Amino acid sequence: MLKQRVAEAFNEPGCATNRGKSDQDRKRGCSSAALTPGAAAGGCAFDGAKVALQPITDAAHLVHGPIACEGNSWDSRHSATSGPQIYRTGFTTDMSELDVIHGGEKRLYTAIREIADRYRPAAIFVYVTCVPALIGDDVETVCTAATERFGLPVIPVDAPGFVGSKNLGNKLAGQVLLDRVVGTREPEKTTPYDINIIGEYNVAGDMWQILPLLDRLGIRVLASISGDARYHEIACAHRARANMVVCSQAMVSFARAMEDRYAIPYFEGSFYGISDMSAALREIARLLVDQGAPADLLTRTETLIAAEERAAWRQISVYRERLQGKRVLLYTGGVKSWSVVSALQEIGMTVIGTSVRKSTDDDKVRIKGLMGEDAALFGQIPAKDLYRMLAGDEADILMSGGRTQFVALKTKTPWLDINQERHHAYAGYEGMVSLVRQIDATIHHPVWRQVRAPAPWDKPGAGQ
Amino acid sequence: MNVAEIGTKACAVNPLKSSPALGGALAFLGVDKSLPLLHGSQGCTAFALVLLVRHFREAIPLQTTAMSELSTILGGAENIEQAIGNIFERANPKLIGLCSTALTETRDEDVRGDLRSIMLRHPEWNDLTVVHAPTPDFAGSLEVGWASAVQAMIDALVREERQTRILRQVNLLPASYMTPADVEAVRDVVESFGLSAIVLPDLSGSLDGHVPDEYVPTTLGGTPVDRVSDMGASQITLAIGEHMRGAAEALERRSGVPFKVFDRLIGLEAFDAFVETLIGLSGRPAPEPLRRERSRLVDAMLDGHFFFTGRTAAVAAEPDMLLAVTRFLDEMGCRIGAAVTTMKSPAAAKVPCDPVVVGDLDDLERLASSGDCDLIIANAHAAVAADAIGVPLYRMGFPVFDRLGAGHRVSVGYRGTRELLFDIGNIFIDHQTEHQPYQRQDREVASDASVISA
Numbered sequence: 023m024l025k026q027r028v029a030e031a032f033n034e035p036g037c038a039t040n041r042g043k044s045d046q047d048r049k050r051g052c053s054s055a056a057l058t059p060g061a062a063a064g065g066c067a068f069d070g071a072k073v074a075l076q077p078i079t080d081a082a083h084l085v086h087g088p089i090a091c092e093g094n095s096w097d098s099r100h101s102a103t104s105g106p107q108i109y110r111t112g113f114t115t116d117m118s119e120l121d122v123i124h125g126g127e128k129r130l131y132t133a134i135r136e137i138a139d140r141y142r143p144a145a146i147f148v149y150v151t152c153v154p155a156l157i158g159d160d161v162e163t164v165c166t167a168a169t170e171r172f173g174l175p176v177i178p179v180d181a182p183g184f185v186g187s188k189n190l191g192n193k194l195a196g197q198v199l200l201d202r203v204v205g206t207r208e209p210e211k212t213t214p215y216d217i218n219i220i221g222e223y224n225v226a227g228d229m230w231q232i233l234p235l236l237d238r239l240g241i242r243v244l245a246s247i248s249g250d251a252r253y254h255e256i257a258c259a260h261r262a263r264a265n266m267v268v269c270s271q272a273m274v275s276f277a278r279a280m281e282d283r284y285a286i287p288y289f290e291g292s293f294y295g296i297s298d299m300s301a302a303l304r305e306i307a308r309l310l311v312d313q314g315a316p317a318d319l320l321t322r323t324e325t326l327i328a329a330e331e332r333a334a335w336r337q338i339s340v341y342r343e344r345l346q347g348k349r350v351l352l353y354t355g356g357v358k359s360w361s362v363v364s365a366l367q368e369i370g371m372t373v374i375g376t377s378v379r380k381s382t383d384d385d386k387v388r389i390k391g392l393m394g395e396d397a398a399l400f401g402q403i404p405a406k407d408l409y410r411m412l413a414g415d416e417a418d419i420l421m422s423g424g425r426t427q428f429v430a431l432k433t434k435t436p437w438l439d440i441n442q443e444r445h446h447a448y449a450g451y452e453g454m455v456s457l458v459r460q461i462d463a464t465i466h467h468p469v470w471r472q473v474r475a476p477a478p479w480d481k482p483g484a485g486q
Numbered sequence: 487m488n489v490a491e492i493g494t495k496a497c498a499v500n501p502l503k504s505s506p507a508l509g510g511a512l513a514f515l516g517v518d519k520s521l522p523l524l525h526g527s528q529g530c531t532a533f534a535l536v537l538l539v540r541h542f543r544e545a546i547p548l549q550t551t552a553m554s555e556l557s558t559i560l561g562g563a564e565n566i567e568q569a570i571g572n573i574f575e576r577a578n579p580k581l582i583g584l585c586s587t588a589l590t591e592t593r594d595e596d597v598r599g600d601l602r603s604i605m606l607r608h609p610e611w612n613d614l615t616v617v618h619a620p621t622p623d624f625a626g627s628l629e630v631g632w633a634s635a636v637q638a639m640i641d642a643l644v645r646e647e648r649q650t651r652i653l654r655q656v657n658l659l660p661a662s663y664m665t666p667a668d669v670e671a672v673r674d675v676v677e678s679f680g681l682s683a684i685v686l687p688d689l690s691g692s693l694d695g696h697v698p699d700e701y702v703p704t705t706l707g708g709t710p711v712d713r714v715s716d717m718g719a720s721q722i723t724l725a726i727g728e729h730m731r732g733a734a735e736a737l738e739r740r741s742g743v744p745f746k747v748f749d750r751l752i753g754l755e756a757f758d759a760f761v762e763t764l765i766g767l768s769g770r771p772a773p774e775p776l777r778r779e780r781s782r783l784v785d786a787m788l789d790g791h792f793f794f795t796g797r798t799a800a801v802a803a804e805p806d807m808l809l810a811v812t813r814f815l816d817e818m819g820c821r822i823g824a825a826v827t828t829m830k831s832p833a834a835a836k837v838p839c840d841p842v843v844v845g846d847l848d849d850l851e852r853l854a855s856s857g858d859c860d861l862i863i864a865n866a867h868a869a870v871a872a873d874a875i876g877v878p879l880y881r882m883g884f885p886v887f888d889r890l891g892a893g894h895r896v897s898v899g900y901r902g903t904r905e906l907l908f909d910i911g912n913i914f915i916d917h918q919t920e921h922q923p924y925q926r927q928d929r930e931v932a933s934d935a936s937v938i939s940a
Contacts, residue, residue: 061549066527066528089505118625136496187528405701406701
């Protein structure tokens with residue numbers, strides 16, 4: 023059954039990469055190539071599923087497995103909440119040797135009961151990890167029994183690590199929501215301005231820079247999937263008028279399925295970069311008006327965009343001169359790196375290279391359009407090569423995720439975190455201003471002069 | 487004295503434990519030019535890697551055999567072989583530390599046998615040592631994995647015969663909770679007696695946070711692999727913590743090196759015992775700087791004991807660290823109001839608190855709250871518990887990801903104990919219980935009429 027779901031997850035007509043593949047390649051899936059023993063990097067399917075669902079803040083997230091799965095990973099994600107805290111608590115069955123021998127179902131059931139009795143969460147998501155999958159724990163049945171017994175949704179998330187990559191886990195999590203949550207409840211009211219935002223996890227509070235803008239336009243986010251979400255909202259998500267997919271590759275299947283089942287149109291967009299932010303607002307307004315919202319939404323949106331863009335550029339202009347011609351190496355797993363590329367170019371920086379690991383062919387064409395035909399587009403850069411590039415002073419700043427942080431720092435190159443672990447919000451107009459401010463502070467930091475200076479004994483003429 | 491009480495919950499809430507495989511990897515990171523390899527799905531490595539990076543703020547070389555559903559069922563020998571091949575080509579390490587995980591142990595793979603035939607097939611890997619440490623995630627915690635990896639290295643690298651003893655050479659087996667700076671501090675003391683120490687593992691060489699001149703895909707320092715083989719010729723093995731007893735015994739079994747287990751190096755009395763052993767081994771008097779350090783610690787204890795008296799601490803840590811920290815606090819006059827640990831162990835039984843609970847940080851929160859504790863000592867995850875009950879947290883153990891310099895703190899030896907004493911004493915000073923002011927009844931109040939004008 024899981025195998026079938028995995029195959030389905032890979033058979034995504036909405037994915038541009040997939041459309042370009044032969045039948046055989048498509049069957050093989052999109053992430054199998056990355057898993058080379060001894061040369062692999064990145065999280066597993068369980069990791070991906072947890073990333074996608076944990077931001078549902080009023081649910082408890084119970085990891086059924088031995089200590090490594092939750093013990094080594096809890097308390098490490100910065101998806102922010104505006105209220106409930108239960109999602110942060112690390113729950114795990116911490117399977118022992120005896121559980122492996124006798125099966126972990128009984129412990130799992132008791133664990134669910136303990137959580138239900140003590141915390142009364144809106145729902146409990148139960149993550150199946152490799153070991154219970156291997157010994158054949160019937161988590162599905164346990165969850166069904168628990169749902170009836172304890173009177174709250176107990177939802178199995180069947181995405182054990184060994185079925186594939188983090189990206190696959192994202193998709194499997196989306197399917198879980200589609201199959202078991204979306205459409206199970208009805209909202210109290212609906213409006214012509216209801217949308218869902220899909221694939222935005224509110225890292226460092228990103229969403230809070232978008233929501234005030236939507237509020238000003240009278241656009242209501244019915245469900246966020248899943249940043250700062252509440253279970254009930256996702257259960258009602260099928261009543262939205264339009265869907266926006268933010269992290270396209272992982273969640274595009276989700277949006278397409280919602281289009282099929284509930285006739286909700288969707289588009290893929292980004293909140294990063296000024297022009298992308300504006301494009302996203304325009305598209306949301308257009309879809310809503312298409313669906314019957316009053317047409318004045320379009321003009322109101324344009325007015326807001328004009329004012330916001332003006333304000334953002336005014337703030338950014340202070341830095342334009344200071345950042346003119348500075349060379350950026352952009353290395354991110356992020357999907358829409360072109361949106362950041364165009365934003366950086368807009369302020370006069372030179373993007374010397376960018377990664378296109380998760381980009382589609384369309385994305386690559388857009389990047390080439392922006393950076394020229396000889397643009398350096400990277401897949402995975404081995405740490406050794408990255409070190410050589412940075413040590414050779416090929417860039418003034420590396421913007422990447424935590425994985426390459428120390429490669430940059432050891433070469434004494436300015437580094438800026440733009441991934442999940444970051445603490446600054448970069449979404450929206452405000453986010454772009456703060457990104458530029460952060461780039462400026464990083465490149466012009468006083469520490470670089472001192473740490474790059476030679477030690478007294480290495481100075482010419484020293485020690486003689 | 488007391489029995490460790492096993493928690494009765496089926497669900498661990500805010501776990502205290504990290505996994506044994508992570509502990510095994512950490513031990514292998516203390517060997518020069520090594521690269522640990524977790525035999526499991528790639529998530530096993532990714533989680534461990536992220537946590538180690540957050541704690542040490544260093545690039546951590548750590549690889550995965552990237553087991554899939556299929557290879558788990560059919561057996562992982564092929565993945566191990568491929569992984570070693572890829573690592574050999576890209577990083578060319580001296581040692582690969584292969585740690586199993588719950589995934590591969592559940593299938594009960596014969597990794598040892600597989601490894602033997604793999605190595606036979608590849609004469610080109612002649613200079614490469616691959617050590618396999620069994621570290622199933624469903625049995626034990628970081629401490630157990632650490633000990634397992636050290637013992638595995640001894641079993642794999644120390645010859646099984648009595649060797650000619652090298653005068654003044656001693657083995658030092660640090661405890662899993664010792665920081666790189668702790669290891670360096672103890673080695674310095676050992677060497678100040680004119681002894682030469684083989685430290686296994688030696689995190690002070692690899693994870694002490696330095697800036698190398700070139701890119702190194704493996705560990706960049708630590709115990710050289712060939713020095714591990716030399717351990718069979720040492721005069722004695724000094725093991726720190728009960729969990730290192732097994733490794734010390736293995737060494738004795740193989741090469742007849744006698745051993746001594748010190749249950750802790752935190753505290754005056756505890757470190758005195760260690761120094762006494764060094765005096766006996768070296769036949770030398772204690773060097774002057776060490777005497778001075780001891781005297782400073784004595785002075786610090788005199789100055790500081792007031793602030794520990796009458797206070798109550800809750801401590802959550804792996805058994806051996808729990809023992810070291812609680813005994814020290816006890817010696818300073820601080821009561822242990824709650825003690826939580828990861829598993830049963832002879833060390834836990836010696837903790838001055840009854841009961842010692844095998845549990846999680848949720849248990850710590852409950853016990854610290856009901857036990858009226860003034861301070862929590864635990865890893866950084868305990869911030870949630872400390873916030874919830876409104877007491878300060880002193881971060882110790884693993885992981886500590888929200889403080890700079892987690893690897894640079896010293897808390898063992900005379901100097902380290904003094905630093906620990908100051909750190910904790912200062913928290914107690916900051917959080918003194920103050921008297922509620924009492925308003926005297928019917929107090930005389932100044933009024934215009936009461937002012938006699940001049």
